[in-house]
Amino acid sequence: MTNTKESPQTHFRSRLDIPNGQVDLSHGGGGRAMAQLIEDLFRHHLDNPLLRQGNDQALFGPVRGRLVMSTDGHVISPLFFHGGNIGSLAVHGTINDVAMAGARPLYLAAGFILEEGLPLADLERIVIAMAEASRAAGVPIVTGDTKVVERGKADGCFITTTGVGEVPEGIHISGELAAPGDAVLVSGSLGDHGIAILSRRENLGFGTDLQSDSAALHGLVADMIAAVPDIHCLRDPTRGGMAATLNELAAQSGVGMLIREAAIPLKPEVRGACELLGLDPLHIANEGKLIAICPAERAATLLAAMRAHPLGQESAIIGEVTQDPQRLIELETPFGGRRLLDWLSGEQLPRIC
Amino acid sequence: MKFVDEYRDSALARDLARAILAEARPDRDYRLMEFCGGHTHAIFRYGVQDLMPENLRFVHGPGCPVCVLPMARIDQAIAMASQHGVTLCTYGDLMRVPASERQSLLKAKAAGADIRMVYSTQDALAIARAATQQQPAQQVVFFAIGFETTTPPTAVALKTARAEGLRNFSVFCNHVLTPPALRAILSDSADEVARIDGILGPSHVSTIIGSAAYEFVARDHGLPLVIAGFEPLDVMQSALMLVRQINQGRRDLQNQYSRAVSPEGNTKAQALMRDTLVPRERFEWRGLGWLPESALKIADAYADWDAEQRFPVAVTPGREHEGCECPKVLRGLMEPTDCKLFGRVCSPENPLGACMVSSEGACAAYWLHGRSRIPQRTASASAT
Ligand code: SF4
Numbered sequence: 001m002t003n004t005k006e007s008p009q010t011h012f013r014s015r016l017d018i019p020n021g022q023v024d025l026s027h028g029g030g031g032r033a034m035a036q037l038i039e040d041l042f043r044h045h046l047d048n049p050l051l052r053q054g055n056d057q058a059l060f061g062p063v064r065g066r067l068v069m070s071t072d073g074h075v076i077s078p079l080f081f082h083g084g085n086i087g088s089l090a091v092h093g094t095i096n097d098v099a100m101a102g103a104r105p106l107y108l109a110a111g112f113i114l115e116e117g118l119p120l121a122d123l124e125r126i127v128i129a130m131a132e133a134s135r136a137a138g139v140p141i142v143t144g145d146t147k148v149v150e151r152g153k154a155d156g157c158f159i160t161t162t163g164v165g166e167v168p169e170g171i172h173i174s175g176e177l178a179a180p181g182d183a184v185l186v187s188g189s190l191g192d193h194g195i196a197i198l199s200r201r202e203n204l205g206f207g208t209d210l211q212s213d214s215a216a217l218h219g220l221v222a223d224m225i226a227a228v229p230d231i232h233c234l235r236d237p238t239r240g241g242m243a244a245t246l247n248e249l250a251a252q253s254g255v256g257m258l259i260r261e262a263a264i265p266l267k268p269e270v271r272g273a274c275e276l277l278g279l280d281p282l283h284i285a286n287e288g289k290l291i292a293i294c295p296a297e298r299a300a301t302l303l304a305a306m307r308a309h310p311l312g313q314e315s316a317i318i319g320e321v322t323q324d325p326q327r328l329i330e331l332e333t334p335f336g337g338r339r340l341l342d343w344l345s346g347e348q349l350p351r352i353c
Numbered sequence: 354m355k356f357v358d359e360y361r362d363s364a365l366a367r368d369l370a371r372a373i374l375a376e377a378r379p380d381r382d383y384r385l386m387e388f389c390g391g392h393t394h395a396i397f398r399y400g401v402q403d404l405m406p407e408n409l410r411f412v413h414g415p416g417c418p419v420c421v422l423p424m425a426r427i428d429q430a431i432a433m434a435s436q437h438g439v440t441l442c443t444y445g446d447l448m449r450v451p452a453s454e455r456q457s458l459l460k461a462k463a464a465g466a467d468i469r470m471v472y473s474t475q476d477a478l479a480i481a482r483a484a485t486q487q488q489p490a491q492q493v494v495f496f497a498i499g500f501e502t503t504t505p506p507t508a509v510a511l512k513t514a515r516a517e518g519l520r521n522f523s524v525f526c527n528h529v530l531t532p533p534a535l536r537a538i539l540s541d542s543a544d545e546v547a548r549i550d551g552i553l554g555p556s557h558v559s560t561i562i563g564s565a566a567y568e569f570v571a572r573d574h575g576l577p578l579v580i581a582g583f584e585p586l587d588v589m590q591s592a593l594m595l596v597r598q599i600n601q602g603r604r605d606l607q608n609q610y611s612r613a614v615s616p617e618g619n620t621k622a623q624a625l626m627r628d629t630l631v632p633r634e635r636f637e638w639r640g641l642g643w644l645p646e647s648a649l650k651i652a653d654a655y656a657d658w659d660a661e662q663r664f665p666v667a668v669t670p671g672r673e674h675e676g677c678e679c680p681k682v683l684r685g686l687m688e689p690t691d692c693k694l695f696g697r698v699c700s701p702e703n704p705l706g707a708c709m710v711s712s713e714g715a716c717a718a719y720w721l722h723g724r725s726r727i728p729q730r731t732a733s734a735s736a737t
Pocket of ligand 1: 676677678679682689692693694695696699700704705706707708709716
């Protein structure tokens, strides 16, 4: 998108052959091919006034609140899955990281690393998904970068997205603010994204129509802070799932937690797939859910606000923050026994027997 | 998930817990060994020990195929991949198991060996088929491991490879048999034997070999054994059955998992295994040493698909970490928390012994699910 001196009005002799073409090294070479890729594909779909400036950076006016900024690299296999693709994921993921500070996301930047041989049609699907996601969220992609690497050096396409947003006055949400007695809430069923992705991997022996939950959560967050401005923590349980997120928050805040396993929303498909593969759904990634921690007396109000939003209909209060110098997350099993919910060690792997 | 929920009903669990409490005599204690890692997993995953009376304790046995695989076999697999340049396909659990010289399959992969994680023998066959098109010289080895449960798919893979004439595929066979391992634990020399009052017997394994395979436990060793399913309610019901037997002085083979296990097992699968695999004279088990007739190797008719014959490597005995107490943990002689390395230098991030790697290993189960109770545990944990 940037790194080219071609003006946005450049006309090329022939159009980019998107249905049949592939990314090749010339698309990252800084010459005419690259300019055409940017023009016909990226600018065409992502079009907005700031991107149209055509500079190596986006220049925008002053913002009011405190600024937040977040960046995230997206490497995912397969690139396309039920409920989205790497493009929509890259937009949602960064919007969510910005929103978890209670912020209103304003702008996104996107960096692409493309592998030689990637079909242009696939790239277009990805860019269209990004355009749709950013338009639906009202957060434009205002600058970007494209590089092409040789075949075998990337998994088709890597995308890094950076987002900036502003935090409204009086809002202070951070991972170290969980206090003993606080309530822990989750905005819906867990593990949908991870299982949707796994089911697309070959030879896994199970099929499911389960959709990824990939979604931009800033609207939900806005409703939540309107109802309960003193939310203590917000975080989206992406990689490592709910287990990793709760452990992170406990470590940051120096507290423990007691979670009631029976209260955690889980879809039957997710439970079934986890049974089959010997995985724990609480370790599985989500892309459209959040965990909230707030004072216990505000929990019912917060829950009502979450359930009133389309992305929070299945919200639930799942447990409470405890005083624990060891910072352990304890899970009360449906049986009434207890177990620890720990970080995952390495990658979660299927059991053999 | 109806079929799963039935076995995880919390009201039923409370009823069973009450029944066990009522049945357990206060003047004695009950040490029940769960043979399988699947049981260990369920006990920790659902906090089943919490629902048991104080005087009933689960003792963890050797029933995790990853934990009992000796280091030398991992060394051998790494050597196949690095010396012979084969593509080594293996189940994920094996990737982080410590090998000699601080190696593991994961580290060998990072260093450039072609090691791939697969979910089934079919994946490995597919990789081999694809290679015949693209790189005909590439050899694909499936690192087969597991008890009798995972053996039939290996047998099928061997048959498929022969039927298709797949010359670039072979199997590194590490399948082991559960009855000899159980016999070995129960026949340990007197000072080494863990005090066990009853055994939760293998369930998935028994679907293949049948419950009758464990009759020797009652007959030769005078212990009650209940074939127990892996669901938490199965484990609890089996514990109740064992407590009853113990109280009545009975020593019977009982089958709690009758919904899947018959006395004779799956005769078709057995025939398949007999066709392709034969007993090894002896095989080394981590923690139990060399046990006679305790593992399978590839039958002569399938020698062309035997990776051990095709890619011979010099094997030296693997060097275990000196302080690792896996051998004692696997025989129920010691609780993981009694190992000096537990939680200090040995954790799932940096496993020094195999029991800390697999989610079914006793050390990993203690670390992942039971760490919060360690002070009490260590206080009450006596080995023998
Ligand atoms: S804690 Fe580690 S070193 Fe000790 S017995 Fe368990 S696996 Fe072996």
